[in-house]
Amino acid sequence: MKVGLTGFSRAGKTTLYNALTGLSAAVGGFEARHEAAMAVVKVPDPRVDALSEIVHPKEKKYAEVTFLDFPPSQERKAALENQSLVQLREVDALVQVVRAFDDPLADEPPAPVRDLDAFQAELILADLAVIEKRLERIRKEAVKAREREMEKDLLTRCQSTLEEERPLRGLDFLPEERTLLSGFAFLSEKPLLVVYNSGEEALQQPLPDDVAEYARVENLTVVPVCGKLEMEIAQLDTSERTEFLSELGLSETARDRFIRHAYDHLRLMSFFTAGPVEVRAWTITRDTAAVHAAGKIHSDIERGFIRAEVISYDDYIEHQGESGCRSAGKLRLEGKEYRVQDGDVMHIRFNV
Ligand SMILES: Nc1nc2c(ncn2[C@@H]2O[C@H](COP(=O)(O)OP(=O)(O)O)[C@@H](O)[C@H]2O)c(=O)[nH]1
Ligand SMILES: [Mg+2]
Incomplete structure (x- = not known):
């Protein structure tokens, strides 16, 4: 999945990009570039770990999200840069980062609803x-x-x-x-997710009424984040991070929170393949037919699809893998039109 971070200059796009990726790209909003910076992030999923405990594969592969940090327009006061529109059209979802913190360099106080509307x-x-x-x-x-x-x-x-x-x-x-x-x-x-980037002092505070109302009317999901703080958190090592988060009363990093919201909002889910070579998560939209889910793995598998052997995630864990599920009668044979469920462990029979 490709997610494009957009918004007006100095809204905190690059700061959020760093928070999501753990990178340290230069912030400040003065970058003179027309192309988006790009980084791939693994989607945390404890189910991949649990399946791997059972299967002991050579490799485990998490689903991946690519984040693109789009530069705002250099010439005019606008969020979209003509030169990067082609790249922007390729993303699966847009994120508008909205400034809600006081910026000493800005000539005006934050105006989130105005920015949402202008975007x-x-x-x-x-x-x-x-x-x-x-x-x-x-x-x-x-x-x-x-x-x-x-x-x-x-x-x-x-x-x-x-x-x-x-x-x-x-x-x-x-x-x-x-x-x-x-x-x-x-x-x-394109689906649009709003990141409401607030100052440290506004952490854990509810959204202002006008923003909440705008989101309700426009049917937008708004994820409140303090970008600057989250960027610092993302640059800590794991043990320091857990401690710091709990001091702040947060249970997850911005990255985990953001990815969870994005999956929900975009109606995404995962199915798994599990074998001695790899345990792997695949991202699909809800209501995907088995034959198209197979196409995520390889177009040949979609074309030559015969049937899917499917085990629900909970059954897979309870009966400790495929053979346990087989003897407990928990392995189902499903056809092309089967709607894949979140967590399904699938083995697809195909013929080319
Ligand atoms: N106080 C505060 N400052 C922030 C926050 N997020 C970004 N900034 C600052 O706002 C400026 C612009 O941030 P940047 O990420 O470069 O914005 P961009 O132009 O949208 O990429 C930088 O000076 C950041 O340090 C935040 O959550 N709180
Ligand atoms: Mg930037």
């Missing part, structure tokens, strides 16, 4: 520009536009939503419309 407007404008260009092109095309009708209708519907200053995120689409839309990678259609 949304940028997403909408970027998408409108794409739609207008495409519609213009369809109009000019000489070919009998029969097959273009659906696309035109769909884009026109999107266009009017955007013109009402609404993001595409809230719209319902048919599966074939989604497929068509995926080619455009509209920014306002």
